[in-house]
Amino acid sequence: MLPxxxxxxxxxxxxxxxxxxxxxxxxxxxxxxxxxxxxxxLSLVCASLATVICLLFGVPLAWLLARGxxxxxxxxxxLVTVPLVLPPVVGGVALLLVLGRRGLVGxxxxxxxxxxxxxxxxxxxxxxAFVAMPFLVISVEGALRAADPRFEEAAATLGASRWLTFRRxxxxxxxxxxxxxxxxCWARALGEFGATITFxxxxxxxxxxxxxxxxxxxxxxxxxxxxLSIVLLLVSVGVLAGLRDRWxxxxx
Amino acid sequence: xxxxxxxxxxxxTFALDVDLTIEPGEVVxxxxxxxxxxxxxxxxxxxxxxxxSTIRLGESTWDDLPAERRPIGVxxxxxxxxxxxxxxxNVAFGLRARGTRKADANAVAARWLDQVGLAEFAGAKPRxxxxxxxxxxxxxxxxATDPELLLLDEPLAALDASxxxxxxxxxxxxxxxxPGHTLLVTHDPLDAMVLADRLVILENGRVVQHGTPxxxxxxxxxxxxxxxxxxxxxxxTADGTEIHLDxxxxxxxxxxxxxxxxxxxxxxxxxxxxxxPVGSPRNTWPATVxxxxxxxxxxxxxxxxxxxxxxxxxxxxxxxxxxxxxxxxWVSLKATEIHTYPR
Numbered sequence: 001m002l003p004x005x006x007x008x009x010x011x012x013x014x015x016x017x018x019x020x021x022x023x024x025x026x027x028x029x030x031x032x033x034x035x036x037x038x039x040x041x042l043s044l045v046c047a048s049l050a051t052v053i054c055l056l057f058g059v060p061l062a063w064l065l066a067r068g069x070x071x072x073x074x075x076x077x078x079l080v081t082v083p084l085v086l087p088p089v090v091g092g093v094a095l096l097l098v099l100g101r102r103g104l105v106g107x108x109x110x111x112x113x114x115x116x117x118x119x120x121x122x123x124x125x126x127x128x129a130f131v132a133m134p135f136l137v138i139s140v141e142g143a144l145r146a147a148d149p150r151f152e153e154a155a156a157t158l159g160a161s162r163w164l165t166f167r168r169x170x171x172x173x174x175x176x177x178x179x180x181x182x183x184x185c186w187a188r189a190l191g192e193f194g195a196t197i198t199f200x201x202x203x204x205x206x207x208x209x210x211x212x213x214x215x216x217x218x219x220x221x222x223x224x225x226x227x228l229s230i231v232l233l234l235v236s237v238g239v240l241a242g243l244r245d246r247w248x249x250x251x252x
Numbered sequence: 253x254x255x256x257x258x259x260x261x262x263x264x265t266f267a268l269d270v271d272l273t274i275e276p277g278e279v280v281x282x283x284x285x286x287x288x289x290x291x292x293x294x295x296x297x298x299x300x301x302x303x304x305s306t307i308r309l310g311e312s313t314w315d316d317l318p319a320e321r322r323p324i325g326v327x328x329x330x331x332x333x334x335x336x337x338x339x340x341x342n343v344a345f346g347l348r349a350r351g352t353r354k355a356d357a358n359a360v361a362a363r364w365l366d367q368v369g370l371a372e373f374a375g376a377k378p379r380x381x382x383x384x385x386x387x388x389x390x391x392x393x394x395x396a397t398d399p400e401l402l403l404l405d406e407p408l409a410a411l412d413a414s415x416x417x418x419x420x421x422x423x424x425x426x427x428x429x430x431p432g433h434t435l436l437v438t439h440d441p442l443d444a445m446v447l448a449d450r451l452v453i454l455e456n457g458r459v460v461q462h463g464t465p466x467x468x469x470x471x472x473x474x475x476x477x478x479x480x481x482x483x484x485x486x487x488x489t490a491d492g493t494e495i496h497l498d499x500x501x502x503x504x505x506x507x508x509x510x511x512x513x514x515x516x517x518x519x520x521x522x523x524x525x526x527x528x529p530v531g532s533p534r535n536t537w538p539a540t541v542x543x544x545x546x547x548x549x550x551x552x553x554x555x556x557x558x559x560x561x562x563x564x565x566x567x568x569x570x571x572x573x574x575x576x577x578x579x580x581x582w583v584s585l586k587a588t589e590i591h592t593y594p595r
Contacts, residue, residue, distance in 0.1 A: 148332075150328070150332055151332050151334065153298075153300050153319070153332075154326065154328060154332040154334075155334075155345070155349070156299075156300070156318070156319040156320045157298050157300070157319050157320075157322075157324055157325070157326040157394075157403075158320075158325075158345050158346035158349055158393070158397065159320050159321070159346050159349040159350045159397060160320055160345070160346075160349035161320055161349070164349055168334075168345070169334055172334075172336040173334075173335065173336065175336075
């Protein structure tokens with residue numbers, strides 16, 4: 001019992017401390033300052049775009065890992081989870097090495113298309129997607145593997161193509177997993193710091209997302225950092241709670 | 253048009269080799285013990301597994317068609333209704349998948365639901381349906397696309413005994429109305445006998461016997477079939493009215509026959525006595541009780557002897573003889589009760 005309580009306290013006390021130290025008097029003015037608004041907007045847009053990218057590519061990847069007839073599936077699955085345990089800074093460095101202006105792929109992007117990804121808003125989205133995608137893939141893959149493939153056979157005997165079967169039978173049956181994965185992915189993207197600052201830098205209005213703004217503010221204006229942190233905390237909790245009621249908790 | 257199928261499936265430890273023909277409107281039951289390959293045969297017909305089978309219906313061959321392009325309907329053992337769709341959407345699914353407009357598909361689906369007596373459940377989700385209702389939705393879903401071949405995989409196995417009786421007779425009615433070819437896979441002899449026009453008995457991936465239910469019941473050809481239909485079954489060689497059984501012992505029959513024969517008689521034809529019965533033109537031999545099993549109105553006694561035999565006796569007789577496993581008894585059987593037919 002006691003270890004459990006200590007564990008709970010360890011998780012909750014810092015959050016409570018954040019609220020306790022909040023500069024309530026100046027909070028409204030801080031909250032609606034252009035810097036906070038800008039960072040919050042950038043964060044929401046980038047995290048959402050990154051989530052869309054993760055959905056577009058992560059769901060098919062999850063399907064391949066769960067159902068595909070590919071050799072070395074276990075190994076592939078392990079590879080996909082690497083970004084999950086990789087320090088995000090390392091992910092940022094890796095992205096720089098590949099997509100940077102002199103990177104393996106980046107140099108051709110620059111030469112042929114004049115596209116440079118590092119230190120841009122697109123770079124933020126890519127860094128967040130890189131770090132967050134495994135959360136979605138793992139969640140969707142788990143749901144797919146738990147889903148009974150015989151329902152897909154039943155759909156086939158009714159004349160449904162593989163795509164129709166996926167869309168109308170498989171996807172709805174794994175929807176809770178997809179939603180849970182999406183939420184995790186989005187929350188991870190929203191909080192992403194290491195890969196973003198390494199790959200996209202810290203340019204207010206362009207690449208300074210909320211977590212970066214918190215870090216920046218902590219040195220110059222601790223009160224602002226607390227306010228930003230509270231906003232991040234509320235947004236995350238709010239989204240999790242909202243989706244939990246609708247999708248994850250009860251029956252759909 | 254007759255459906256011809258030559259099914260060949262090879263697995264590491266198992267080979268299926270079955271030839272089937274099904275006439276339009278005919279219900280063929282594929283009956284066999286677990287692991288005989290019944291479901292494998294069904295999956296090969298449906299195109300759900302890779303096999304080098306040939307399936308021909310009139311001019312068309314199905315060999316290269318994937319499941320979704322075969323004109324089939326399948327009722328799966330646990331129905332596999334799509335849980336997130338209503339009963340109506342489930343039934344309409346096949347039509348929608350084949351390109352029918354939504355309104356038309358729904359109209360056809362509604363008609364089918366009505367036909368299986370579930371019109372008022374159109375909007376119900378599968379988890380709110382009872383087992384019998386779910387089975388009927390599954391049947392409607394399979395038939396809604398007007399398939400050439402209807403495949404039923406143990407369609408009654410998931411139902412409890414009382415529901416089963418009613419659903420079986422309803423299923424029989426729908427199968428009689430259905431003009432296409434039907435293959436029913438089951439391990440339940442009663443389902444097969446009641447629903448099918450013809451039985452194909454499968455053991456270890458091979459057909460061991462086929463015929464009408466009447467033929468199969470009267471003249472089983474393997475121990476499995478004899479057990480299913482509840483007969484004592486022996487192989488023997490006849491010499492006039494004397495038949496020497498392969499497993500030892502001999503039986504006297506009423507009509508003279510010759511050559512290798514199968515010998516059957518019902519357990520109810522067997523009488524048991526504590527002493528050797530005298531002065532009657534009967535087959536008698538000593539045996540010991542190996543097992544006693546209570547059935548609904550009779551008691552089945554398994555007896556070790558030459559030959560071994562099953563006897564159905566009344567509960568009164570059980571009480572009178574005070575039967576215990578290991579008891580020595582005399583078995584007696586009238587010659588006229590024994591049925592023989594060539595091997």
